[in-house]
Amino acid sequence: MKIRVALVALLATVSLTGCASLFDDIPDANDDVPTTAPVAQCGDDAQKAVAKEMTSDAVEVVKVIGSCTQVQISTSLGPDDKDAAREICETAAKVAYVGDIKVVSVEDADGHELSTGFNGTPCI
Numbered sequence: 001m002k003i004r005v006a007l008v009a010l011l012a013t014v015s016l017t018g019c020a021s022l023f024d025d026i027p028d029a030n031d032d033v034p035t036t037a038p039v040a041q042c043g044d045d046a047q048k049a050v051a052k053e054m055t056s057d058a059v060e061v062v063k064v065i066g067s068c069t070q071v072q073i074s075t076s077l078g079p080d081d082k083d084a085a086r087e088i089c090e091t092a093a094k095v096a097y098v099g100d101i102k103v104v105s106v107e108d109a110d111g112h113e114l115s116t117g118f119n120g121t122p123c124i
Helices: 002-017 044-053 082-096
Strands: 059-065 070-075 103-107 113-118
Touching: 044 059, 044 070, 044 082, 070 082, 082 103, 082 113
Parallel strands: 070 103
Antiparallel strands: 059 070, 103 113
């Protein structure tokens, strides 16, 4: 019985000493300061251009998805707001098609697609 207790205590001690401190990732004055700029993500230009054009209060998030081929616009629109979604899509399409971007998609508040447009075609 004493061997089991000693073995459990030893395992607990070894396990606890292997844990990192909760504060290991907090930078301090001795940490090196990064000297390089952050790496640009694919579609940054399209995402920034579309976000800049968005004037609708319904637009919540603009991001690039699908291997950098699609601009996705998340909104607070309801499922029946297809005309407003089409207008948002058309506005985005004016500036979105840079680089590999081929599609603009506008989603309602529940994540359902309300409008979509492909490069060279009007949004539907």
